[in-house]
Structures are given as structure tokens and as C-alpha cells.
Amino acid sequence: MQGCAHVLKPLLLLSTILAASPAVAQTGPVSDADIVVTASGVAQPADQVGQAITVITRDAIERRQIVSVADLLATTPGVTVTRNGGIGSFTGVRLRGAEAEQTLTIIDGVRVNDPSSPGGGFDFGNLLAGSIDRIEILRGPNSVPWGSQAIGGVVNIVTLRPTEGLQARGNVEYGRYDSLYANAGISGAKGGLSGALTGGYLKSDGISTAAAGTERDGYRQYGATGRLGYDIAPGIGIDLRGYYADSRTDLDGFPAPAYTFADTPEYSTAQELYGYAGVHATIGGVQNVVAFTIADINRDNYDPTFGTAPSFIGRGRSERYSYQGDWQAVRQLRLVAGAERENTRFNDGTTFADTGITSFYGEAIVTPIEALTITGGIRNDDHDAFGNHTSVGANAALALGTGTTLRASYGEGFKAPTLYQLYGPYGTRTLDPETARNYDAGVEQSLLGGRARASATYFHRDTRNQIDFDLGTFTYANIARTRAEGVELAIALKPVDALTFSANYSYIDSRNRVAGANFDNDLARRPHQTVSATVNYVFPFGLSVGSTITHVGDSFDNAANTVRLDGYVLASIRAEMPIGERLSVYGRVENLFDETYQVVRGYGTYGSTAYGGVRVKLD
Structure with a gap:
């Protein structure tokens, strides 16, 4: 570990915030009342889960006035985020120090990691918060219910869900860099029919992607989400969900004659389409779900200097057929089992490849006594290219009557070689999957009748067979190994109804x-x-004010640890004032003190920016 001085600096900052700020962050421990699905793939009360999970609700998203999901994730425990420039630029989310490509991302039940990218990761740069109702972040490997890529953990995103009656919401805001953001949603349910629809638009002139550049690199996205549910009979129904986003991002490159990172007219486009179609039926006490999901991602890069044709294309597509059964055998025993078949393919203009993987898994959730829940499971994946791989996992949660919950887990994760790593121009068809083993242990304490919660978690993960580019053979090979360990501390306070702090x-x-x-x-x-x-504090006359402060420590930009990235502190303030029952006006200032910093060497970051908007809610 680093020296005491390096540890004391952020701890002193945290203690100063605790002492001086009349406020809250939404990223504290999960409440026992929360229902989570990322631990086992089925809904469970949080106090029955032995794994580390953070839940972010729609209320928190609106309170923070968040536009980019990555900016919200960056303030949660165990998460680090890097973005190559302004909003819309490639953005990687790392959980507990794992690679960004080892984060499994799910949107409305669809696994959205991109089969056409070299590492098979998900680019959070295009994921906006306007349509999102809920986010779960599970930290640590969890391949038993989720399969490939869940080495660092899982980010599970749920878009607008219908509730009884008719509700509508919308907001529009404007700010620095000629940034315009608008979003609207409508949802409702009556009888056995339910539905929700959202639409959004974002345009910004942006900042220079190259830190040394002077030309602004803009961004534009429009998108929509929708879902429809129909109950055919008691316990039987269908579910349809869809997500679409069309984005354009201006880029910088390495122009002649210097070939250094600088302003260029390059840009990229992306179209993302994710879909889910499922049938659920309860038969003989078993809750059955049969589903088909699709993720289709088209990416193109353009350099007008050399003409109108794309300089790069990426076409990635995955189709998944799945079954899951959930049976409460007796009060003390719940059994979950499933089978899946996933087919993926990619095309980069010169190489076309496809593969598939067939999976079976089973889990037992045992409650031998009321306070103790033990979950264990096993999964086998049979990949068309690398063959069979088996993963196991187990966790336990002990909820004591004193408000104390003890948690412990052991999890294994694996990541199948990507199509590019197998079949691309530098591919190796004999690659093995990347694997990880993780254990963690933690304690959570509830105080003051639930108005205060604190948690501490220790974790350790070893990753083997990581795939990296071998400079000796100029091909991909299983040559990397990594280790990560650490501690996550969290606190959430609500001493009075008007005041929250985390x-x-x-x-x-x-x-x-x-x-x-x-x-x-x-x-x-x-x-x-x-x-x-x-x-966050809400005055009796309705005005809500809040602030977020984040400190990120020093790091290195390269494997040799010769290029240092200095740490930084970012602060933001915000306020929202209701006007009547349905309308409110809001505003915020981000990077309040105009901190100069970089998260990727040579790439630009935002200075101080201000935004203002109007929000409306109808129900």
C-alpha cells in the first residue's frame, strides 16, 4: 500500500466535508428495503445478498441533475471513469481496478457490450441519463448468473417503467458550449396493459478533444426507449422493450507532418439498437421466463481530409435466447436455473467472423434461519471456439437484530475472447478465456431508526489469462495477470427529512x-x-440546494508508470425551485473552481460550466 501521507490526504478531505457540509450523496449503502437483481439474476431483498451493490434511483438522478450516466457512476464506491475528451467521447468504466472491457453492462435485460470492439467493452460515452429509472452496480466477478465479461462486475440499467395510472415527465436545459439537452417520458398502466416511452436529444459544441487543440469538438445524440407489457392471464404475460440511440462525435487525430495529437476534422457516428422480447408464466409454482434479446451496434469513423467514405467501420451484433426458472421450493429454499444460447458476429470491413456460446447455470438460495441467507451457484459455458469453462460462486448475508448486516462472498468471473482477438488481423484462435477469482467481506450498520447507515468492505481479486497484444509475436495472447485489493467505505445520513448526506x-x-x-x-x-x-437540503418553501465534491488521487497513464496523471478535486453546486405543483426551474455549476486536470494524457477536460433548465411532471 502507499504511504500514510497518501492515505491521510483524501481522508482529511472526507472528514472536512463531513464536518462542514449540510448535505448528502446518494451513493451510500443499499437500504434493506431495496430489491436487487444483479446478485442472482432474480429479485432479492438487499439484506439477503452477500455481495457489494450500489443502487441509484431516479430521484437521485434528478436531484443531481445528471446528463451523462458515467458522471454519476464516477461518484460511486469502487468505480473509476476515464473519458477521452468531452461528452460523447469514448468512456470506460472500471470496477475495482479491472479493465473497462471487463465490466458487463445490461440495459433492460439486454447485454450491450459491443462485439465489434477489440476488447468487447461497452462505451458509456453515449449513455445519457434522461430515460433511466434505476441503476444497480455490482462490484466483483459474478459469472454464475451473468456469464462472460462480468470480471470487474455488473452495471444493470433499467429505463422508465410504468406504474398504475398515467404519468409524464420532461425537462429541457441550456448551458455553456451552446449545450441543449431535452428529454421527455410518458408511462402508464391499466388492467393488464402497461407501457412507457421516452425520447431525448442532446447537442453541444463541446471542447477540444486534444488538450492542446483550439477547435471545439461537438456532440449530438437523439434517442428513444420503450416498453410494453400485457398480462394475458393471471401469472402469464409478455414483455417487449427497446432502446435506440443515434450519435455523432467530433474527434481529433494525428495530422501530418508532425503526427502529434491535434485538431482534425474527423468524426464518428454510432447507432445502437437493443431489444428484448419475453414471455413469463407461473406454472406449478415455478416462475418461468423465456426471452430473446438483440444488441446491434454500428460504428463509423470519417476523415473528410481523405474523402466521404468511412475510414473505419464496426458492425457488431449479438442475439441471445434464454430460459430461466425460479422456484420457491419451501420457505427456506429457492432454486434458480437457466439455459442460454448467444450468437455474436462482427464485421470491420475486411474481416467477418461469428461464434456462439451455450450456457447452463443453477443457483440455490438457502435461508436456514431467518437472519441468514446463503446463495451458491455453478455455471458451464460451452464456447464454439475455446470449449468448456465452469464458474462457481457463493455469498452469505447475516442480518442481525442490532441493525448490523455481515456480508461475505466468493465469486469467479470469466471473459470469452472477443471475435477481434480470435479472428481479426492479429487474432489467435487458440486463446483461453480470461478468468478471475474474488473474495470480499463487509459489514453494514443501521443506526437512528434507519436514518444513518454505514458500511465497510474489503476485497481481493486475482485475474489470470488476461488477453493482451504480444509484441513478440504481434498477435493477441493470454499473457497478462493482474491483482487488485482494497477497501470501500460508505455512509448515508438523513438526520431530518429535509437533509440528506452521503x-x-x-x-x-x-x-x-x-x-x-x-x-x-x-x-x-x-x-x-x-x-x-x-x-442536499430542502427548505420549507420548496427550494432544494446541494453540492457534490469528488477527489481522485494520482495515477499513471502508462504501464511503465513513467507518465503521471496528477490527482484533482471537482466540486459542483446546484439548486431547484418548484413553481406550483408540476413545474420547477433548476440550475447547476460543474467544476466550480475551474480545476485543470486530465484523466487521459493529452485529452481535454471541461473547465467551469453552468447550466439552467425547466422540469415538468404530470400525474
Whole structure:
């Protein structure tokens, strides 16, 4: 671990925030009343789950006035975010120091990691918050219910869901860089029919992607989500869900004659389409779900200097057929089992490849006594290219009558080689899957009748067979090994109804474990320490005010640890005032003190920015 001085700096910052701020952050421990699905793939009360999960609700998204989901995730425990420039630029989310490509992302039941990208990751740069109702972040490997890519953890996103009656919401805001953001949604349910629809638009002149550049690189997105449900009979129904986004991002490149990172007229486009169609039926006490999902992603890069044809294309598509059964055998025993078949393909203009994977898994959720829940499971994946792989996992939660909950888990994760790594121009068809083993243990304490909650978690993860580019053979190979361990602390307070406060501190020591020149070096762009605190206060006359402060520690931009990225502190303030029962006006200032910083060497970041808007709700 680092020296005491490096640990004390963020802890002192956190203590200062706690002492001085009349406020709250929404990223504290999960309430026992929460229902989560990322632990086992089925809905469970949070106090029956032994894994570390953070839940973010729609109320928190609106209170924080969030536009980009990545900006919200960056203030949660165990999460680090890097963005290559302004909004819309490639954005990676790392959980507990794992690679961004090792984060499994799910939107409305669809696994949306991109089969056409070299590492098979999901780009959070185009994911906006306007349509989202709820986010669950599970930290740590969890391949038993979720399969490939869940090495770092799982980010599960749920868009607008219908409730009884008819509701509508919308907001529009404007701010620096000629930024315009608008979003609207309508939902409702009556009898056995329910539905929801959202639409959104964002346009911004942006900042220069190259930190040394002067030309602004803009961004534009329009998108929509929808869902429809119909109950055919008691316990039997169909569910349809869809997500679409069309984005354009201006880029910078390496123009002649200097070939250094600078302003260029390059840009990229992306069209994302995700769909879910499922049937659920309860038969003989077993809740059955049969579903088909599709993720279709088209990416194109253009350089007008060389003409109108794309300089790069990426076409990724995955189709998944799945069955899941959920049976409460007796009060003390719940059994979950499933089968899946996923087919993926990609095309980069020169290479076309496809593959598939067939999976079976089973889980037992046992409650031997009322306070103790033990979950264990096993999964087998049979990949068309690398063959069979088996993963296991187990966790336990002990909820004591004193408001104390003890948690412990062991989880395994694996990540199948991507189509590019297998069949691309530098591919190797004999690659093995990346694998990880993780264990963690934690304690959560509820005080003051639930108005105060605090938690502490220790974790350790070893990852083997990581796939990296081998400079000796100029091909992809299983040559990387990493280790990560650390501590996550969180607190949430609501001393009175008008005041909320939450804060978290993460220490993550993630290191290269491959023998050689970089052995035991820090992994690139993985700060050891982060601190975040959020406060909110509502005055009796309705005005809501709040602030968020985040400290990110030093890190390195390269594997050799020769290029340092200095740590930084970002602060924001915000306010919202209702006008009548359905309308409110709001505004915020981000990077309040105009901090100069970089999260990726050579790429630009935002200075101080201000935004104002109007929000409406009808029900």
C-alpha cells in the first residue's frame, strides 16, 4: 500500500466535508428495503445478498441533475471513469481496478457490450441519463448468473417503467458550449396493459478533444426507449422493450507532418439498437421466463481530409435466447436455473467472423434461519471456439437484530475472447478465456431508526489469462495477470427529512503481476484513492440546494508508470425551485473552481460550466 501521507490526504478531505457540509450523496449503502437483481439474476431483498451493490434511483438522478450516466457512476464506491475528451467521447468504466472491457453492462435485460470492439467493452460515452429509472452496480466477478465479461462486475440499467395510472415527465436545459439537452417520458398502466416511452436529444459544441487543440469538438445524440407489457392471464404475460440511440462525435487525430495529437476534422457516428422480447408464466409454482434479446451496434469513423467514405467501420451484433426458472421450493429454499444460447458476429470491413456460446447455470438460495441467507451457484459455458469453462460462486448475508448486516462472498468471473482477438488481423484462435477469482467481506450498520447507515468492505481479486497484444509475436495472447485489493467505505445520513448526506471512500491497489519490466507496477489510469460526498437540503418553501465534491488521487497513464496523471478535486453546486405543483426551474455549476486536470494524457477536460433548465411532471 502507499504511504500514510497518501492515505491521510483524501481522508482529511472526507472528514472536512463531513464536518462542514449540510448535505448528502446518494451513493451510500443499499437500504434493506431495496430489491436487487444483479446478485442472482432474480429479485432479492438487499439484506439477503452477500455481495457489494450500489443502487441509484431516479430521484437521485434528478436531484443531481445528471446528463451523462458515467458522471454519476464516477461518484460511486469502487468505480473509476476515464473519458477521452468531452461528452460523447469514448468512456470506460472500471470496477475495482479491472479493465473497462471487463465490466458487463445490461440495459433492460439486454447485454450491450459491443462485439465489434477489440476488447468487447461497452462505451458509456453515449449513455445519457434522461430515460433511466434505476441503476444497480455490482462490484466483483459474478459469472454464475451473468456469464462472460462480468470480471470487474455488473452495471444493470433499467429505463422508465410504468406504474398504475398515467404519468409524464420532461425537462429541457441550456448551458455553456451552446449545450441543449431535452428529454421527455410518458408511462402508464391499466388492467393488464402497461407501457412507457421516452425520447431525448442532446447537442453541444463541446471542447477540444486534444488538450492542446483550439477547435471545439461537438456532440449530438437523439434517442428513444420503450416498453410494453400485457398480462394475458393471471401469472402469464409478455414483455417487449427497446432502446435506440443515434450519435455523432467530433474527434481529433494525428495530422501530418508532425503526427502529434491535434485538431482534425474527423468524426464518428454510432447507432445502437437493443431489444428484448419475453414471455413469463407461473406454472406449478415455478416462475418461468423465456426471452430473446438483440444488441446491434454500428460504428463509423470519417476523415473528410481523405474523402466521404468511412475510414473505419464496426458492425457488431449479438442475439441471445434464454430460459430461466425460479422456484420457491419451501420457505427456506429457492432454486434458480437457466439455459442460454448467444450468437455474436462482427464485421470491420475486411474481416467477418461469428461464434456462439451455450450456457447452463443453477443457483440455490438457502435461508436456514431467518437472519441468514446463503446463495451458491455453478455455471458451464460451452464456447464454439475455446470449449468448456465452469464458474462457481457463493455469498452469505447475516442480518442481525442490532441493525448490523455481515456480508461475505466468493465469486469467479470469466471473459470469452472477443471475435477481434480470435479472428481479426492479429487474432489467435487458440486463446483461453480470461478468468478471475474474488473474495470480499463487509459489514453494514443501521443506526437512528434507519436514518444513518454505514458500511465497510474489503476485497481481493486475482485475474489470470488476461488477453493482451504480444509484441513478440504481434498477435493477441493470454499473457497478462493482474491483482487488485482494497477497501470501500460508505455512509448515508438523513438526520431530518429535509437533509440528506452521503459519502464514500475507495482504496484500490491494482497491479501488474506479469514477470518483466512492469512487474508490480500500478495498472494504468487506476488511482489508488477516490473520495466523493454529496449533500442536499430542502427548505420549507420548496427550494432544494446541494453540492457534490469528488477527489481522485494520482495515477499513471502508462504501464511503465513513467507518465503521471496528477490527482484533482471537482466540486459542483446546484439548486431547484418548484413553481406550483408540476413545474420547477433548476440550475447547476460543474467544476466550480475551474480545476485543470486530465484523466487521459493529452485529452481535454471541461473547465467551469453552468447550466439552467425547466422540469415538468404530470400525474
